[in-house]
Amino acid sequence: MRGDLHARNLSADLGRRRVLAAVDLTLQPGLLTVVIGPNGAGKSTLLRALAGLQPAAAGTVLLGDRPVAALASGERARAIAYLPQGGSIAWPLPVAHVVTLGRLPHGERPGALRPVGRAAVAAALAAVGLAGFEGRVATELSGGERARVLLARALATNSPVLLADEPVAALDPRHQLVVLDVLKSRARGGATVVAVMHDLALAARFADRLVLLAEGRVRAEGAPAAVLTEAELARSFGIETRVTIQDERVAITPLRPLTIDENRNSS
């Protein structure tokens, strides 16, 4: 199945509020695309809409050349893995059980995995550094370990598209790097990977492509160095920053929030 994902003139509402307005985006296989933007910019709604979980008020989302909304739910689930923000685990389930839920779209279930499913679960656990945790009770793990279990669940589907909403928000610096490495290598393996993130430094470091969303619209997109300019960060986030580029790497030092007047001048 093709993994290129396209938003065409996509608008979405939450209640009566328009949260996404006329978004046009193409998300390519092989690339890690990071969506950034201030709180309330519509990042999570964009991700849900791309996943086919948020109905479009206008426009469409296409997977290859097929509208995601028209896919059968099983087919969509096999094509697009989605990791929501701050996911929870309701029961004290073993780690292996939770990760195996990623195989449900393939008709596999805990206790009835095919060899390919068994391999996918083992590979996903190894990728997030949790090999050997299979029998541990997921709800008794630390927050960071739990977040990685849930990521492994999304990885285990082995889908051509992986959408992750703030996958590193709960993690310590080391595990942030571990998880972003996993996402990046998933992309290098040919998947279309999209992650929503707040940490601009990490986004700059790992993203192949950045999408800057503000007030429901795409404000800028492209390579990190092109998107993360001092002027753009002032305009979209209302912050003063020092951006330097060394060895083709963007480094961002946040300085202070801009006052409302300064903010108005910059935008």
Next chain:
Amino acid sequence: MNSRPAPSSDQAVPAGRALVPGLALLVVALSLASLAIGPAPIGIGTAAQALVQDLGSATIVVRELRLPRTLLALLIGGTAGLTGAALQGLLRNPLADTSVFGAPQAAALGAVLVLYFGLAGAHSWALPAAAIAGALLSIGLVVTIAGRRSTVVVLVLAGLAVGSLAGAATSLALSLSPNPYALYEIVFWLLGSLEDRSRAHLLLFAPFAALAGALLLGTGPGLRALALGEETAASLGVNVARLRLMIVVAAAVGTGAATAVAGSIGFVGLVAPHLVRPLVSHDPARTLVPAGLAGAALLLAADCAVRLIPSAVEVKVGVLTAVLGVPFFLWIIARRRAELAETPA
């Protein structure tokens, strides 16, 4: 942290493999005990024999008087256990049960209104229909008020409010009741008993039990995915709205029809899933069938117990399940106080 030697989900827990056959044997044993208990002294062996061959008066007592009561206890308990497991899975909440949502009271109110206005006799289909409507109203209301992301506290409070409202309306019907017979009928529904239930009651309940069971047994895969929340479940291909509708309707059908034939017998559905869940690695899908069997065993045992408790008048089984069930409810709250305060339902 030390690695805990819990089984991988690929292999069933050793206890889990024997669980369903073990519970089924228990249900059979309790059913035979239930057939043997009563004013006429009939041993378990004789009772079993009376089922399959004509032993004269023993066969009449066992087949005509005790068998409907036994089968009703089995079916009502089984439906309640299955319903509790599905509701707890749907709401990701160990305190969910129709009795916590005020559904038996609302079902009783529906039945009372039908009788009160003289719309139907005690064996008419209108009675379960009205009780189901009452249960549907209360369960639907609680699930809607509590919403998708509400906390356990909101869920329980909404259930309390709906139950209180149904209770108040039933009290009103009681106080305005025109004759003592209607009063007796209303009280019967509030207390809940399997005493003197006949084949007619069994035949009235069985189709609804079958419907509720068929709906609930299909919810396993969806409930399994729902353990990770509604968004994840939807992304895994589960139609969450349809799943919710199926469970709410099945819960209303099971609870309403049970209330129509045996009055309000609560808390079996709350307790049963808790007894079996640790034995199936807490898998919401594999909790369903054992919870149904455990519910059947619980109600059969309770119905045997009320016949054995020495008292002038038989203790109502609904009273016994509530007396045992409410402390259990409080025990779950006490044990999980910290996490319940923060768990979204």
